Every structure is written in structure tokens, then in C-alpha cells.
Amino acid sequence: MITPKPIKHTSGQIIKYSASPQREPVILHVDMDAFFASVEQKERPWLAGKPVIVGGDPKKRCGVVSAASYAAREYGIKAGMSLFAARRLCPHAVFLIGIHGDKYEYVSSRLVKIFRQFTPQVEPYSIDEAFLDITGCERLFGPPAELGRKLKEKIKEELGLSCSVGIAPSKLLAKLASSLNKPDGLTVIPKDKIKETLDPLEVSELCGIGHRTAKVLSNLGIHTAGELASYPVEVLKGKFGIVGEWLHFMTNGIDCSPVISCSIPDKSMGHSRTLPEDIDDPRQIASILLGLSSMVARRLRKGGFKGRTVTLRVRYSDFFSLTRSETIPRPTDSEHIIFKVALKLALGLVSGIRKVRLLGVSVSQLKREEESLQTSLLLIEYRDKREEVYSAMDKIRDKFGEESVRWGGATIFA
Amino acid sequence: MDQEINQPIEVMAVFEKGRMLPVRFRWNGRVVKIVHVTARWRTNEGRFRKKHYSVMNQNSEFFQLTYKERTSEWFLNKIWVE
Numbered sequence: 359m360i361t362p363k364p365i366k367h368t369s370g371q372i373i374k375y376s377a378s379p380q381r382e383p384v385i386l387h388v389d390m391d392a393f394f395a396s397v398e399q400k401e402r403p404w405l406a407g408k409p410v411i412v413g414g415d416p417k418k419r420c421g422v423v424s425a426a427s428y429a430a431r432e433y434g435i436k437a438g439m440s441l442f443a444a445r446r447l448c449p450h451a452v453f454l455i456g457i458h459g460d461k462y463e464y465v466s467s468r469l470v471k472i473f474r475q476f477t478p479q480v481e482p483y484s485i486d487e488a489f490l491d492i493t494g495c496e497r498l499f500g501p502p503a504e505l506g507r508k509l510k511e512k513i514k515e516e517l518g519l520s521c522s523v524g525i526a527p528s529k530l531l532a533k534l535a536s537s538l539n540k541p542d543g544l545t546v547i548p549k550d551k552i553k554e555t556l557d558p559l560e561v562s563e564l565c566g567i568g569h570r571t572a573k574v575l576s577n578l579g580i581h582t583a584g585e586l587a588s589y590p591v592e593v594l595k596g597k598f599g600i601v602g603e604w605l606h607f608m609t610n611g612i613d614c615s616p617v618i619s620c621s622i623p624d625k626s627m628g629h630s631r632t633l634p635e636d637i638d639d640p641r642q643i644a645s646i647l648l649g650l651s652s653m654v655a656r657r658l659r660k661g662g663f664k665g666r667t668v669t670l671r672v673r674y675s676d677f678f679s680l681t682r683s684e685t686i687p688r689p690t691d692s693e694h695i696i697f698k699v700a701l702k703l704a705l706g707l708v709s710g711i712r713k714v715r716l717l718g719v720s721v722s723q724l725k726r727e728e729e730s731l732q733t734s735l736l737l738i739e740y741r742d743k744r745e746e747v748y749s750a751m752d753k754i755r756d757k758f759g760e761e762s763v764r765w766g767g768a769t770i771f772a
Numbered sequence: 773m774d775q776e777i778n779q780p781i782e783v784m785a786v787f788e789k790g791r792m793l794p795v796r797f798r799w800n801g802r803v804v805k806i807v808h809v810t811a812r813w814r815t816n817e818g819r820f821r822k823k824h825y826s827v828m829n830q831n832s833e834f835f836q837l838t839y840k841e842r843t844s845e846w847f848l849n850k851i852w853v854e
Contacts, residue, residue, distance in 0.1 A: 401811035401826045402834060402852065454774070461824070464813035630816075 382549065384502050385617060386490040387524045387532035388473070388509065391541035393486035394425035397465050398454050400518045409433060409451035414441050424457055428541055459677040459715075462486075465517060466679075472512055476505060481617045485678045489529050491617035506544050527552070528613035533565050552611035557584030564608060571598075583609045627663065628671075628720020629653045636675040636713035643708055643717065647700045648693070648765060650719040655693035659752060663724045664689035668699040671718035672707045679716075680707055689725055692748065693765070696721060774836075774850045783837065783846040794825055794837055799848055804829050817842055824849075 390396065394412045399405045409430035414421025423444050426435040433448040441453065466485045473480045476499060479491035492505055499505040506523040513521055524535025526547040534556075535545040547555050562572040564583060574597065580586045586594075587609035594602030607613060629650045637643065647670075658664060669683040682703045690696065700719045708714060754763045784796040793812075796805050811826040820842035827835050834852035839845070 397811075403808075403810060403828075404832065452773075460815040461811070461813045464815075 381493055383491065383527055384493045384495075385526060385529050385532040386492050386502070386506060386509070387483075387526075387529065387536045388469075388488050388490065388513075388521050389524075389533075389536045389540070390469070390486035390519060390521045392425055392427050392431075393519075394457070394462055395427040395430070396519050397462055398458075399427060401461075405452055409435070409448050410454065411435060411441070411444055411448075411451050412454045412457065413437075413444075414453070414455040415457075421455070457677070459673075463673070463677055463679060465519075468517060469513065472509070472516060475512070476509055479617045479619045481619055482678075482680070483533075485676065487533075489532065489617045491619075492525075503544065503546050506546070510542075510544065528611065529615055529617065530565060530608055530613040531556075531611060534559075534563075537563075553584075553587075556609060556611060557582065557587070559583045561586055561609075567605075571601075574598075625724055626665070626667075626669065626720040626722035627654055627657045627661070627724065628669070628718055629657075630671055630716060630718025630720075632673075632716045633714065636715045638708070638713045640708065643704060643714065644701055646717050647704060647719060648697050650717060651697035651700055652693040652765060653760075654719050654721055655691055655696055655748070656752060656755065658691040658721060658724075659748065662726055664691045665721035665725070666690070666723040667721065668696055668703070669718075669720045669722060670700045670703040670707065671716070671720070672704070672714055673716035674712040675715050676712065677715075678712075682707060683722075685723065689723070690721075692745070773853060775853045776850050777848045778850075779848050781837070781846050781848045783839070785839075792823065792839070794827060794839075794846070797835075797837065797846065797848070804833075804835065810834075 395410045398412055399408075399410055405427075407429060408427070409432075410427040411423055411425075411430050413424035421441050423435060423437050423439045423441060425437060426444070430444075430448060430451050433451070435444045435447055435451070441455075444451065445453070462485055466482070469486075470480060470482055470488065473488055473490055477490050477492050477495055481489040483489055490509075492499075492502060495505055496502070499508055502525045506525055510521060510523060513519055520542045522536045522540045522543040522545075524532045524537070524543075524545050524547070526532040526535050527549050531547050531552060535547045536543070538545045559582060560572075561567050561575050561580060561583060562569070567575075575581070575586065578589070578593075578597070580589055586605060589606075591603060591606040594605055596602070598605065631646065631650065633646070666687075666689050667683050667685045669681055671679060671681045673679040684699050684703060686695065686699060696719065704717075751763050779799065782798045783794045785792050785794045787793075793809055794806055796803060798804075806827045807830050808828045809825055810828060811824075813824050815822045815824065817840065820840070822841065823839040825837045825839075827837060829835075836849040836851075838847045838849050840847070
């Protein structure tokens, strides 16, 4: 068996595999059932149990299905289908036109708070999915299956929504497990049942294997996870590069990637903006980040604060949000330093695969300017040379308005 | 289906357990008594919050209300029509 090498996560973190973990990991994957449709049905109780379809754009004449309740799915309605086709399949379905992303995101944030009642190691994977590392939680909540049951009950009690839970020794297997018995399922894959569970599955059922990869594998005579697991890894690497190695590990149940929790700083100053249209152009994103960094920096200076942790928030076109933070050695109120960190964080989150609809920049670990100076006399020597420029710009903005002066390339927000 | 209204309304609300919940509102001369809050969520309007409530009365009529912190105003956003 090949030992997996350290890999670089999209956030920039280096994930190292431990040669001898002290404890077998227990990972839980939560997948909300028909999330958008369920949120709408909870809001409109008379729609419970009925075929409900969420999607489309009120400003356009046509649109696609974003989510369908399980009752609607019985008619063959799926996400991505045109609303026109959906109406033909189920004319009596209730169509809720428009995506109410703010509402779904709020519910999603409440879900994360519930997850954190069980473990601090929570990694939101999408707006309606998350991984929880529940290793060592037995003393508090009992065996993993019992914890899974309690989690489902808590979500039902607080939000009135159902979910499917998968529990396994790795993220990959936990995600697979949660998909096996939807809706309202609870599936555990113990370590000694991994091969038995994985082998018969079609490769297209595995997380990360799309239509194209499945087709290439089919041309190699590989149709199931078991066939892929026993295929020579050097041939897979030759065909798929580093992904080939990953395919080998995945189908052999090897996935040591940790649950990466993202915590939101408590006291902070920040600005965020929903963009007029979804974008993926790095230059546009950089311009917006510079504008936001300028606004945050100005507020910090106005309040007499400096901060050390810069947090970037990205919301994608599918309403999934991610945040990433970096703490710098010295507190700052400099828009250029904040921008530099925010841009670096953005490189890990903005890949061109998903468009962005909202960007936010905030600074936390705040200290009063005089406190941050007192921490080290050396700070006086290393002050940002642009401070005089910032001060002049702030005076101009105080007198003539926020838009009266800006850095070249920065996007100004009214 | 939802019908957009977007009109200002007068609301009576109760503050309990750290939450603000509407209990009654007046719209077009009619007083609506709220018996069930089916959903609530928040959005931001710059630095200020907007609080959204989906509510029902004893006749199972559905209304969606919004409270704007910036101006301390309530609005009836939409109602459900068959």
C-alpha cells in the first residue's frame, strides 16, 4: 500500500498525514434534504409534503430548477432542469420563483451553530453540507451513531428541517455514507466494512468523479470502485496525473484529509458587498478587495483601532460562503497591508470554477492604536510609510465625501 | 403564489428572550393578529440590519414582514395568494 504524501489544500494550508494517528478519526457528514425547498416548506407549512420547486429568476422569462422537494422528484424533476420542462412533468407543483439566498444563508449559519454544539471542528462544505470531526466525542454524546441521531433531532427541533447523516473514518466515506439513505437517513460505515461498501459502487457515484472522468475510466474497462481500487496506480497516474493517485487512494478508502474548521472572529470591523453581477475575473476581484480594504482601514483609523487578523469572506453564485483568515505579526490600519492579505487569501478561494457574488473584508483582534504602539517600541520604526498619505486622504474624505479620493484601481462603493 | 406588496405598515411587537417578534400589524385599515411566526432571518443593509418575518394569522393567511433598523420602519413585503 502506498503512503499518501502531504498535499496543499485550496486554502493554502499544508495537510500532513500522520504516520501513526493516536486515535482513529470519526468523521460525520451532514447533508440537508432538499434544502432550499425544505426551507420554503417550513416557512409555508401548507406546502409540506407537496411537490415544491424553487428556481428561476423573476426578471427573466425562463429559468431552471434550483431545488425540488422529494415529492416533486417523484415526477422526475431534478435541479438544473428548465422550469418549462418541470411544469410539463408536474403541472400541479407549486413553483416558487426566485432564489432567496439571504434566507438560505441565514438558516445555514444557524445550522453551523448547531453543529458547533457537538464539536468545534466543523467544516462547511456547501450551503447545506458540512463535515464534523467527532473523534473523541463519545464521552459527551455516546457512540457515533447516537451522536448522529442527536444531531438530527436537534436540527429538527430548532429548524424544523430534516437531514441525512453519514459517519465513517474519513471525509470521503462519510460523504458517501450520507448519500446512501436519503432522505432523513443515518448511515455508519465502520472501518471493517469499507471495502464491502465501496467496491460495488459505480465510479460515477463517488465524490469528485464527474461524467468525463467516468467516461475515461469506462474506456479503460473500469466501471466500479472495486475495479478502480485494484487498477495499477502507475497507469492511473500516467492517465490522470496526480488525480490518478487520488483516485487510487479514494477507492481504497484512504483519505486522511482533516476537517478544516473556519471560525468567525467575534469583534471586528469589516465591509462586504453583494456584486451587481456574479464575476470570476481576478482583476475585478482584486479591485473590489482594494476598495473594501480601503473602507475597512478608514473605519479602523476613524475609530483609533488597529487589528492583526484579516478575514476574507466569499459568497459564490450558489450562495455557498467561505471565510479564511490570516493573522499578521503587527496590528495594522493600513489598507495596503489589509489588501495584500485579503488578496492572498482570495487566491485560495477564487479559482474561476465558481463565480463570486459577494466579497467581504474584515479585521479583528482589534486594539486601540496607543495599545498597539506600546506593545513594542520597534513598531514606531516600522510604521507604514504611507500613513501620512492615509491621513491626508482621510481628511479629504471627511470634507468632500467618501468618493472624493481613492487609490487607482480600487472599486468605490456608494 | 407570492404577491409583492412592499407597503409600510404599523406593527406591535414583543421583545422576549433577546428577540423581537411581531404580534399584530395594521394594513389597509385591517388589523391582523399574528398566531404563528413560521420563519425569521436577517440581512444587512450596509451597517444596519433588516429583520424578516414570515407570519400567519388564525385564518392561515400568510404575510412576509420586514423591519428596517436603519429607519425603524416595518414593511409588508408579500402575501400568499392561491
